[in-house]
Amino acid sequence: xxxxxxxxxxxxxxxxxxxxxxxxxxxxxxxxxxxxxxxxxxxxxxxxxxxxxxxxxxxxxxxxxxxxxxxxxxxxxxxxxxxxxxxxxxxxxxxxxxxxxxxxxxxxxxxxxxxxxxxxxxxxxxxxxxxx
Amino acid sequence: xxxxxxxxxxxxxxxxxxxxxxxxxxxxxxxxxxxxxxxxxxxxxxxxxxxxxxxxxxxxxxxxxxxxxxxxxxxxxxxxxxxxxxxxxxxxxxxxxxxxxxxxxxxxxxxxxxxxxxxxxxxxxxxxxxxxxxxxxxxxxxxxxxxxxxxxxxxxxxxxxxxxxxxxxxxxxxxxx
Numbered sequence: 001x002x003x004x005x006x007x008x009x010x011x012x013x014x015x016x017x018x019x020x021x022x023x024x025x026x027x028x029x030x031x032x033x034x035x036x037x038x039x040x041x042x043x044x045x046x047x048x049x050x051x052x053x054x055x056x057x058x059x060x061x062x063x064x065x066x067x068x069x070x071x072x073x074x075x076x077x078x079x080x081x082x083x084x085x086x087x088x089x090x091x092x093x094x095x096x097x098x099x100x101x102x103x104x105x106x107x108x109x110x111x112x113x114x115x116x117x118x119x120x121x122x123x124x125x126x127x128x129x130x131x132x
Numbered sequence: 133x134x135x136x137x138x139x140x141x142x143x144x145x146x147x148x149x150x151x152x153x154x155x156x157x158x159x160x161x162x163x164x165x166x167x168x169x170x171x172x173x174x175x176x177x178x179x180x181x182x183x184x185x186x187x188x189x190x191x192x193x194x195x196x197x198x199x200x201x202x203x204x205x206x207x208x209x210x211x212x213x214x215x216x217x218x219x220x221x222x223x224x225x226x227x228x229x230x231x232x233x234x235x236x237x238x239x240x241x242x243x244x245x246x247x248x249x250x251x252x253x254x255x256x257x258x259x260x261x262x263x264x265x266x267x268x269x270x271x272x273x274x275x276x277x278x279x280x281x282x283x284x285x286x287x288x289x290x291x292x293x294x295x296x297x298x299x300x301x302x303x304x305x306x307x308x309x
C-alpha cells in the first residue's frame with residue numbers, strides 16, 4: 001500500500017482530516033490520472049478554436065491550428081499510456097502527427113508568402129478577391 | 133520513491149509547472165497582438181507539452197516534440213513572419229462587433245472545453261495498464277522498421293511532396309514580383 005494510505009485510513013482520524021488527506025492523495029498522484037491529461041488536451045483545443053475565430057492574420061490562424069494539433073496529440077498520448085497494452089503504437093502515431101503538422105506548416109507558409117507577394121498583406125479582411 | 137523525503141511532492145510540483153507552462157504558452161499565443169510573441173507562445177507551449185510527454189512515459193516523444201515543434205515549425209513560422217507582416221492589424225471593428233464575435237468565440241471555446249471536461253472526468257475509464265517494455269525506444273525502433281514500415285516510407289514521401297510543393301509555390305511568384 002502507498003505509505004500515505006496507511007495514515008489516511010486510520011479509524012480515529014477526524015472527518016476534516018480525512019478530507020484533507022483525500023485531497024492530498026489526489027494531488028500527490030496528479031500525474032498518474034487520466035482525467036488531468038484529458039482536461040489539458042480539451043483546454044488546448046478550446047484555446048486553439050478561440051484563436052482560429054479571433055485572429056485576423058493568416059499566420060495567427062496557422063498558430064492556432066498548431067495548438068489544436070498539439071491538443072489532439074496529447075489526448076492520444078494520454079490514452080496510449082493509460083488504456084493500451086502495447087504502448088508503442090500511440091507514440092508512433094503521435095510521431096506521424098508531428099511529421100504531418102510540420103509538412104502542413106511548410107506548405108501553408110509558402111502559400112502565405114505567395115499571397116503576401118501578390119496582395120502585399122496577410123490581413124484576412126483584405127484577401128477578399130477571387131479573380132487574379 | 134522512498135529514499136528522498138519529499139520526492140512525491142517535488143515530482144507533482146514539476147508536473148504542475150509543466151501544465152502551467154503549457155497553458156500559459158497557449159494563452160499567450162492567441163491573446164497577443166504581435167505575431168513574434170505568438171510564435172514564442174507556441175514554443176513555450178511545446179516545451180510544456182514535452183514535459184507532459186515525459187510524464188506519460190515517452191522520453192522519445194518529448195525530445196521529438198522539442199526538435200520538431202520548437203526547432204522546425206516555430207523557426208519556419210518566424211521566417212514567414214520576417215517575410216510578411218509582423219503584427220496583427222489594429223482592431224478597427226465597432227465595439228458591438230468586437231463583443232459579439234468575442235462572445236461567440238468564447239462561447240464556442242468554453243462550451244467545447246466544458247463539454248469535453250465533463251465527458252472526460254465523469255466517464256468510467258478502465259484501470260491503468262501495468263508498465264511494460266512495449267513502449268521503450270528499442271521497441272519503437274523495431275516496430276517502425278517492421279510493423280509500421282509502410283507508414284514510415286509513406287510519411288517520407290509526404291514530406292518530400294511537401295518540400296517540392298513549397299518550393300514550387302514560392303518560386304512561381306519570383307518571375308512576376
